[in-house]
Structure formats: C-alpha cells, structure tokens
Amino acid sequence: MSETYMLEATGLTRRYGGFTALNNVSFRLKKGEIRGLIGSNGAGKSTCMDVLTGRGRNPQGVVKLDGQDISGFSERERRIAGLSRSFQKTNIFPELTxxxxxxLAARRAEMNNSEEILEELSLSAIADRPASDVSYGDQRRVDLALALVGRPKVLLLDEPAAGLTIEESLSLARHLRSLAERWQLTVLLVEHDMEVIFAICDRLTVLHLGEVLTEGLPDEVRSNPEVIRAYLGSTFA
Ligand SMILES: Nc1ncnc2c1ncn2[C@@H]1O[C@H](COP(=O)(O)OP(=O)(O)OP(=O)(O)O)[C@@H](O)[C@H]1O
Structure with missing residues (x-):
C-alpha cells in the first residue's frame, strides 16, 4: 500500500506582479511529523504558509490535507477541515481575558474544548487575567492555544519562539514535541531559532529565493554545503 501523508503540497507558486516569491514548491508531511521550514529572510517561508492556508490571491498548486484536496477551500474552510495557523505577530485582543x-476561538471552530486547551498550555491559573496583563512568554502560549483550539490535524507555526528567552524557547520546543506525539499532531514550523529547529524537527525543508534548496534529516541539512552557504553559515555546521 502506498504511504499516506497528512499534508501534501505540490507545485506551490505565488507571483507578486513580475516577481516570483514562491516557485513550484512541493513537500509532504507524514502524520505526527514536525517539519522545519527554514531559509533566510525573504526566502518565501511566510508566503508558503499563506498559500497553504489560502491567504491572498491567485495561489497556484495543490494542497491536500489527510488525502483531501483543499486547494479550492477558503481560509475558514481549511481551518474547519483541520489546517490551523499561528501567526508571527501576536494575535491577541488585549481587552479580553x-x-x-x-x-471565542472555540466557538468559531465549533469545538467545546477551551478548558482542555487552557490546561494543556498551562494557562488555567492565569485564564481570568486580560491577555495584555501577562508576560510575553505567556502571550505566545495564548497564541498557540488559539491555534490549537479546534484540535487541528495540521498546525502551521510562524516563528513561535520569536522574542522568547532561550529557556522559554526550549521549553516551548519540548512542549510542541510532546503535543505532536500525544495528539498525533502534524506540525510545519517556520523558525529562525536553530536551537528549537534542531531540538524537535524530524525533517527540514530549506527554502532559498522561493525554491526548495534541499530537504532531509536535520543532520543531513546541517552538513549540506549549499545550506551552509545560503543560510546557516558556520554556526551550526
Ligand atoms: N505582498 C507582497 N508584495 C510583493 N512582494 C512580496 C509581498 N509579500 C512578500 N513579498 C516578497 O516575497 C519574498 C518572500 O517573502 P516572505 O515574507 O515569504 O519571506 P520569508 O522567508 O517569510 O522572510 P522572513 O524570514 O523575513 O519572514 C520577499 O522577497 C518579499 O519581499
């Protein structure tokens, strides 16, 4: 029997006028896999996330979620189908607890699991405080809670460790690894923090100038001379 994939992207392409920000990008994630999507600034990582979630106009390519072609779905329909995204910039209404x-997110996702999520993200003790009133690290966990509330099949994470201390980043990384295992959650992770990437990713896809430069196991990618030249430098080689 052929292998089934939880997320399959084929030929993702996005042009802005005459500029091609994403060119024929393809990858496949197995169920429960954590895939790192890395590359230098402007490589096309956020654009790739946009095309996967149906954001913006004229996306090209095919996106399959758990075998279902969702390429024609709206952002909301994709979310209901099980594709969720947490954003690079914190996504919080400051005046609400x-x-x-x-x-609110649970109602939108037609789910009734807000207490489960608050507990899972260790937010129960501070749940009645306004979001603007908690630390930056706690706010990032609220972002993650909002993305997880519909119990998605696939979670797209855009720089979840941005602005966190090293300890907070590694704690988040361990938590994500454990969540992926316990919930059979498939994760596509965009992150500049290579400590986090190498700590939890099963495989990496490297984008460069809108194209896939290479894909492989973290150790293979880390020692790939093209990746070192284009992105990693000598720090992680
Ligand atoms: N709305 C837009 N109009 C024109 N060009 C855009 C637009 N959005 C992104 N781009 C360009 O597309 C390319 C890819 O951008 P993208 O934000 O996807 O890169 P990235 O890898 O996510 O970068 P970063 O790590 O800085 O977030 C860049 O050259 C960017 O300037």
Missing part, C-alpha cells in the same frame, strides 16, 4: 479569547 485569556479564557474569553480561547472560548
């Missing part, structure tokens, strides 16, 4: 925000 954390519990109210998570409940």
């Amino acid at each position: 954390i519990r109210q925000q998570v409940e």
